[in-house]
Amino acid sequence: MVPSSGNSNYLKGAWYPVARSKAIRKNVLFKSKVAGIPIVLTRLGKPFALVDSCPHRGFPLSYGSIDENEIQCKYHGWKINAINGDCISIPCLTEAQKKLGIEGKIKSQSLACVERGGMTWVYIPCGKERAYTCLESLPASFDRDPDVYIEKIFKADIDQSTIGLIDPVHVPFVHTSSWWNKTNPQDFKIEQRDFEPGQRGFTLKQHVITNLAKPYKLLGEPVKTEIRFELPSLRLEIIQGTRHAACSLTVLAPIDQQTTRVHQCLYWSSPWLLPLKPILKALGEKFLDQDRVIVEQQQEGIAHNPVLTLVEGADTQAKWYLRIKREMERCQSEGIPFANPLTPASLEWMS
Incomplete structure (x- = not known):
């Protein structure tokens, strides 16, 4: 039977286009949504993508600011590495609390991201499988x-x-x-x-x-x-x-x-x-x-x-x-x- 009214499943383990590559710029946070997942992108030579959610309280990172590879959340100032999602800084921690190493244990989810055919694509994973090559058939x-x-x-x-x-x-x-x-x-x-x-x-x-x-x-x-x-x-x-x-x-x-x-x-x-x-x-x-x-x-x-x-x-x-x-x-x-x-x-x- 054909799904007929908004009942279709999102296929994961697949590449999806997000935007024309020209729209992804340095020091600019680009907000999108694919397969029900909010995504934030920026360019550091090549594009990088994260799930658009601060690991602290889930606030969208896209409302924050970016300086080079550091995204600062607008809510509490947490800083996230735009390349790999690592938490770089939690301003509210005391020096003693920082020594516990909690900052290095926190991450935002990063997504594989490539440019093909003048578009920027993200890979929506399914489990831990490796992403296949994006758009193999494009001449x-x-x-x-x-x-x-x-x-x-x-x-x-x-x-x-x-x-x-x-x-x-x-x-x-x-x-x-x-x-x-x-x-x-x-x-x-x-x-x-x-x-x-x-x-x-x-x-x-x-x-x-x-x-x-x-x-x-x-x-x-x-x-x-x-x-x-x-x-x-x-x-x-x-x-x-x-x-x-x-x-x-x-x-x-x-x-x-x-x-x-x-x-x-x-x-x-x-x-x-x-x-x-x-x-x-x-x-x-x-x-x-x-x-x-x-x-x-x-x-x-x-x-x-x-x-x-x-x-x-x-x-x-x-x-x-x-x-x-x-x-x-x-x-x-x-x-x-x-x-x-x-x-x-x-x-x-x-x-």
Whole structure:
């Protein structure tokens, strides 16, 4: 059964994006929330992240101040090392109390933090396992600040937002802008696509885009695309035209049970597309807003927790997502390595 109304579980033992890397600055405390966990970040050459809670009375560290690598809590002045979470100073202790060494025994929880694709990511642990490499599938040429970055908040849970992300048949009904090719349902044809499993997801193998939207034509026709999905909620589309290449990276991160943050990054290889950035950003904003509106409207229909039906073909990717997520959670609970249960498959749907 598909989780239908804010009942989805947060997948731990996974990397989630927090913000565009440009937003994480030196001597500035950046506040966010991922998978129900409050997080505070700052930059000391590279970004560092802590759970946003002072180990004294739980006061958010993000309300405090920072000087180099020392965060001072606003409530009682405790100082925390931003790099590793160690307690550096407790002002209220007498010299005799300090000799007991309590300061060196207290820590705020630090989180693994990396930069990939122009975004800052944090690892939400599950037990004591080591964090796997973040975003292994991003091509090296696009591992940089995106040419266009868009961030949206969806008022929907992570499962429904993710299923909307990988839904292959909503486009002609939802994305109805004049600049995006719209197919009349009466003209639908059979789409046949080949998939193969990945390490933590599945890949729609490279194929030629037949009903080409106008922005794609800038890359030179014919245009080929390959789409990869990876847990927890990452969609990577690698687009190759005869003249130029582009990449679309969409990653979702749960904020809480009813809210999801969506990060959309666009990269391209052509320098002459740079003057078009404002136009492409506006189009991207419009496109993502159409997804946001439809997913939020969906919440009205599933608020009473109805039984939802996923059909073969068009909804098989949604079934795969739920299956590999459940398998990941099972492996984590049993303390065994994750093995992708999917096998190569060919899917068909009308589109």
